[in-house]
Amino acid sequence: MNVIKQGYKYTKGxxxxxxLVGIIGLAQVAMALFLPFVPQLLIDxxxxxxxxxxxxINPNNPFGGFLNNADGYWGMFFILLAIFSTLLVVRYLCHYxxxxxxxxxxxxxxxxxxxxxxDKLLSQNSSVMRNYTSGDLMSxxxxxxxxxxxLFFIHIPVVVDQILVVSLAFFFLWIIxxxxxxxxxxxxxxxxxxxxxxVRVMRQRFNEIRERSxxxxxxxxxxxxxxxxxxxxxxxxxxxxxxxxxxxEYRKAFCKRADTDAKxxxxxxxxxxxxxxxxxxxxVILATQGRISLGEYATFVAYVWMISAxxxxxxxxxxxxxxAMVAGNRMFGFIGTGDYIASPKDAVxxxxxxxxxxxxxxxxxxxxEQLVDIDLDxxxxxxxxxxGRTGAGKTVLVKALTRLHDAAKGAVYINDVNVKDCxxxxxxxxxxxxxQEVFLFSNTVDANIAFYSPEIDRQKVVEAAKNAEAHGFxxxxxxxxxxxxxxxxxxxxxxxxxxxxxxxxxxxxAPVIVLDDSTSALDLATERRVFDNIKTAYPNKTVIxxxxxxxxVEHCDEIVYLENGHITERGTHEELMSLDGxxxxxxxxxxxx
Numbered sequence: 001m002n003v004i005k006q007g008y009k010y011t012k013g014x015x016x017x018x019x020l021v022g023i024i025g026l027a028q029v030a031m032a033l034f035l036p037f038v039p040q041l042l043i044d045x046x047x048x049x050x051x052x053x054x055x056x057i058n059p060n061n062p063f064g065g066f067l068n069n070a071d072g073y074w075g076m077f078f079i080l081l082a083i084f085s086t087l088l089v090v091r092y093l094c095h096y097x098x099x100x101x102x103x104x105x106x107x108x109x110x111x112x113x114x115x116x117x118x119d120k121l122l123s124q125n126s127s128v129m130r131n132y133t134s135g136d137l138m139s140x141x142x143x144x145x146x147x148x149x150x151l152f153f154i155h156i157p158v159v160v161d162q163i164l165v166v167s168l169a170f171f172f173l174w175i176i177x178x179x180x181x182x183x184x185x186x187x188x189x190x191x192x193x194x195x196x197x198x199v200r201v202m203r204q205r206f207n208e209i210r211e212r213s214x215x216x217x218x219x220x221x222x223x224x225x226x227x228x229x230x231x232x233x234x235x236x237x238x239x240x241x242x243x244x245x246x247x248x249e250y251r252k253a254f255c256k257r258a259d260t261d262a263k264x265x266x267x268x269x270x271x272x273x274x275x276x277x278x279x280x281x282x283x284v285i286l287a288t289q290g291r292i293s294l295g296e297y298a299t300f301v302a303y304v305w306m307i308s309a310x311x312x313x314x315x316x317x318x319x320x321x322x323x324a325m326v327a328g329n330r331m332f333g334f335i336g337t338g339d340y341i342a343s344p345k346d347a348v349x350x351x352x353x354x355x356x357x358x359x360x361x362x363x364x365x366x367x368x369e370q371l372v373d374i375d376l377d378x379x380x381x382x383x384x385x386x387x388g389r390t391g392a393g394k395t396v397l398v399k400a401l402t403r404l405h406d407a408a409k410g411a412v413y414i415n416d417v418n419v420k421d422c423x424x425x426x427x428x429x430x431x432x433x434x435x436q437e438v439f440l441f442s443n444t445v446d447a448n449i450a451f452y453s454p455e456i457d458r459q460k461v462v463e464a465a466k467n468a469e470a471h472g473f474x475x476x477x478x479x480x481x482x483x484x485x486x487x488x489x490x491x492x493x494x495x496x497x498x499x500x501x502x503x504x505x506x507x508x509x510a511p512v513i514v515l516d517d518s519t520s521a522l523d524l525a526t527e528r529r530v531f532d533n534i535k536t537a538y539p540n541k542t543v544i545x546x547x548x549x550x551x552x553v554e555h556c557d558e559i560v561y562l563e564n565g566h567i568t569e570r571g572t573h574e575e576l577m578s579l580d581g582x583x584x585x586x587x588x589x590x591x592x593x
Contacts, residue, residue, distance in 0.1 A: 135217030385553025
């Protein structure tokens with residue numbers, strides 16, 4: 001995965017900022033590189049002549065011409081002081097502008113990548129998401145965009161700056177005396193060789209840190225979601241031990257990175273200081289031989305310092321870039337995952353009440369058959385009951401109907417159009433679904449019910465809650481509809497969460513209401529009232545109910561009995577009872593209990 005290429009795509013609309021950062025960076029580098037020419041003139045044209053030596057004319061010095069018409073030594077001094085001050089002011093002004101541009105536009109780049117990752121997260125189905133832990137997804141959406149943003153707006157600009165500084169410093173040394181570049185070239189080649197090894201090791205270290213972080217985040221997320229289970233089994237000690245072990249491994253990964261950093265930075269530091277020391281000795285020899293002036297010696301030392309000082313900085317930046325590469329590979333790999341389900345380019349809109357048909361639907365998940373040759377006809381307004389034991393395929397059938405799963409064989413039609421040819425959003429709008437696994441957001445009860453239409457009138461929310469038999473208990477909550485429930489509905493009972501979820505689906509007012517075993521926590525009397533309310537308030541809508549309880553589906557226009565992914569029985573309640581098959585036996589057993 002080319003992280004730089006992928007990340008660059010998300011700079012669209014902000015590329016001017018990258019260009020501006022680059023241009024200002026060039027100006028900042030230029031100011032830094034011109035500064036050593038001022039001390040050169042100060043020594044060779046002012047200090048040395050004032051001490052009795054002949055002035056040295058430096059033909060390659062860009063500021064020498066400014067001193068030709070100066071009024072004495074002090075006149076030259078004030079001219080050089082003005083030049084030096086101007087260079088510093090421009091340099092720090094460039095730094096100020098560059099810093100603000102990078103840290104203003106950088107978060108926009110980060111936000112675009114985060115949005116893309118979040119959008120992909122929402123569009124993927126369970127078969128894709130199964131490859132990622134919750135901790136991994138949290139890192140992809142929250143942390144990885146920051147690392148990639150830093151790569152573009154901090155790391156790469158700094159590296160480019162230092163490459164320019166070193167390259168031009170070499171050039172200016174060559175102008176002073178070609179002999180001066182020999183030692184920097186030798187040390188530079190040795191540094192590059194060590195840097196390659198350092199980068200490879202640091203990528204491994206950052207990858208290990210990321211894996212440990214993901215594991216740690218996953219355990220924290222699981223314990224937040226499963227806090228009731230942990231407490232009910234008195235397993236706090238076990239979970240604390242698990243967390244402690246992963247926390248220790250996370251710390252060890254950081255320590256290994258710190259150890260690697262310390263070793264290599266010691267090497268880079270030694271190389272930098274060796275270059276400085278060796279260059280000082282070489283410069284003294286050349287100066288005492290008269291091959292360079294004292295001013296050129298001072299300039300030489302300054303440029304050597306510009307070459308040696310960035311070694312540690314560049315090494316650190318290259319190390320941080322490996323973190324960005326690891327993060328970017330994972331994030332862009334996730335974003336680049338093909339959509340499991342998507343609308344075709346010439347998608348057909350759904351413009352009338354849906355008549356749904358399933359023809360020969362077969363679905364396998366992880367090589368296990370979930371549905372086999374399912375045929376169903378559901379004209380608009382029909383009430384369909386789907387019954388079967390746990391694992392019979394009821395939920396998979398609902399996902400096939402609503403296109404949360406695409407069938408490997410067969411097709412689902414809405415108004416005689418294959419759903420794969422329909423606008424995907426239109427397909428989803430046809431259904432108000434209450435899933436078997438209830439999920440409530442950490443928000444008010446009102447916001448949870450009004451999820452599909454956040455700005456809807458409160459009275460509509462109350463009506464939906466009444467039809468779901470939720471209004472009574474909601475009014476008894478501390479703040480009524482403004483009561484904030486915890487994540488996943490912590491603070492409400494199972495039955496209360498189911499009724500809030502049913503109210504949420506009813507408020508959507510979709511043509512098809514799907515209740516996927518979503519009344520299992522309700523007593524039969526409450527369940528019957530909910531079904532009666534739906535029939536009264538939404539008399540013309542299609543209603544699909546899946547359940548393992550026969551009493552939940554006995555009132556439906558048609559009932560299908562699923563067993564191991566096959567429809568083994570179908571008909572009305574009376575017809576199935578007369579067959580004396582599985583449905584009849586289950587109904588009788590449940591009735592007797």
